[in-house]
Amino acid sequence: MPVQGLKCKECGERYPLDARYFCEKCFGPLEVDYDLAGLDAAETRRRIQAGPPSIWRYADFLPFERRPRTALAAGITPLVRADRLAEKLGIREVWVKNDAANPTHSFKDRVVTIALAKARELGYDVVACASTGNLANAVAAHAAAAGLESYVFIPADLEEQKILATGVYGTNLVAVRGSYDEVNRLCTQLADDRGWAFVNVNLRPYYAEGSKTLGFEIAEQLGFELPDRVVAPIASGSLFTRIARGFQEWIDVGLLEGRIPAMNGAQPAGCAPVAAAFEAGRDVCRPVRFPETIAKSLAIGDPADGPYAIELARRSGGGIDSVNDEEIREGIRLLAETTGVFTETAGGVTVAVLRKLAERGDIDPGERVVLTITGEGLKTLDAVRGTFEAREVEPTVESFEEAVGSPAAA
Numbered sequence: 001m002p003v004q005g006l007k008c009k010e011c012g013e014r015y016p017l018d019a020r021y022f023c024e025k026c027f028g029p030l031e032v033d034y035d036l037a038g039l040d041a042a043e044t045r046r047r048i049q050a051g052p053p054s055i056w057r058y059a060d061f062l063p064f065e066r067r068p069r070t071a072l073a074a075g076i077t078p079l080v081r082a083d084r085l086a087e088k089l090g091i092r093e094v095w096v097k098n099d100a101a102n103p104t105h106s107f108k109d110r111v112v113t114i115a116l117a118k119a120r121e122l123g124y125d126v127v128a129c130a131s132t133g134n135l136a137n138a139v140a141a142h143a144a145a146a147g148l149e150s151y152v153f154i155p156a157d158l159e160e161q162k163i164l165a166t167g168v169y170g171t172n173l174v175a176v177r178g179s180y181d182e183v184n185r186l187c188t189q190l191a192d193d194r195g196w197a198f199v200n201v202n203l204r205p206y207y208a209e210g211s212k213t214l215g216f217e218i219a220e221q222l223g224f225e226l227p228d229r230v231v232a233p234i235a236s237g238s239l240f241t242r243i244a245r246g247f248q249e250w251i252d253v254g255l256l257e258g259r260i261p262a263m264n265g266a267q268p269a270g271c272a273p274v275a276a277a278f279e280a281g282r283d284v285c286r287p288v289r290f291p292e293t294i295a296k297s298l299a300i301g302d303p304a305d306g307p308y309a310i311e312l313a314r315r316s317g318g319g320i321d322s323v324n325d326e327e328i329r330e331g332i333r334l335l336a337e338t339t340g341v342f343t344e345t346a347g348g349v350t351v352a353v354l355r356k357l358a359e360r361g362d363i364d365p366g367e368r369v370v371l372t373i374t375g376e377g378l379k380t381l382d383a384v385r386g387t388f389e390a391r392e393v394e395p396t397v398e399s400f401e402e403a404v405g406s407p408a409a410a
Helices: 041-050 056-061 084-089 106-123 133-148 160-167 180-193 204-221 238-253 273-280 306-316 325-339 344-358 377-384 398-406
Strands: 001-008 028-033 077-080 095-097 126-130 149-155 172-176 229-233 260-266 319-323 368-374
Touching: 001 133, 041 056, 056 106, 056 204, 077 204, 084 095, 084 238, 084 325, 084 344, 095 204, 106 126, 106 133, 106 204, 126 133, 126 180, 133 149, 133 160, 149 160, 149 180, 149 368, 160 172, 160 204, 172 180, 204 238, 229 344, 238 260, 238 306, 260 306, 273 306, 273 319, 273 344, 306 319, 319 325, 319 344, 325 344, 325 377, 344 377, 377 398
Parallel strands: 095 368, 126 149, 149 172, 229 260, 229 368, 260 319
Antiparallel strands: 001 028, 077 095
16 A cells, blocks of 8 residues: 555654654654555556545545545535626636535545544544644544544634534533743643544644645646645645645655645734744744734644745745735625635635736636635624625615615616
């Protein structure tokens, strides 16, 4: 099988496929290592197209010797051609990858599917996570479906919609009075002395592999072709870098021709350590201690994969930008009014950055651009409160015409 083990991203030290996430030699992060040289492109493509309608159709590129059985299916979400959005922005071709169509309405279903499958393979009975919301929803739901006990740690000031959509699954919900980085620090400490599978701590190398499948799906849905540019949100930086890794693995195998697209990252101005480092020409990020943004799902002040996101943006000819809260709200409205897709605040960040790139002239008018939408707008309803008004009328034609106007006046 292609999966070989774990490998340090910094020094190359190798480890078995167990529950570990940092290198004991240099303390660098670990990732899953594959030997893809033995895969035949034509046969692999046939297996993919004959596979199940979920991320398990890409089993050759995931960290298991045998395809696991999982309770909830993730992936195969719509890739929608957004002609009205493209026209509005002056771009030839824009596609919206709507990952809100996953079981718990965000891309986190992908990473949790992989992490929980590995947790069960390694014999864990309890799963846990630190989350800004979407991961909390996904861990609680997938654990419930699999019959596993779960603990979900969140910042206490998280959006109410995301808290409700987590607690309903019967998880042990822990609201921490602090930022996400403080929540994550607590979970890292607990992972050292509890026999639990923390999906984004001690199982992080496997968890991160789920994000690759977004890249696989985009390419497959485009007819096994690469887009020219991808615009994606950055929180920890893992999703951003893994989409590109998915493209690169398929290029290496021969499933795709060309080079990885220009990768553009999007952050909210109230928590933009990666965008700030990119703009300043630095290779590392300066942590943001007190994030202030409506895009709470992206409010990670000390992003683990920030340096790798910066390197990818430079290498691919892309970039990393930030937008303020008002631009985020405008991005949500722009996407909804041109495509019928209602995104959460993270998607508003991504749309707003796409608009900024177009207005700045960074996108060639002939490009094929993919915009990744990672979560459902119903998760962050407060962000659109007060951005529109409803006309209130009596149940009479006269009252309606007084408020809206008569046919003659129109």
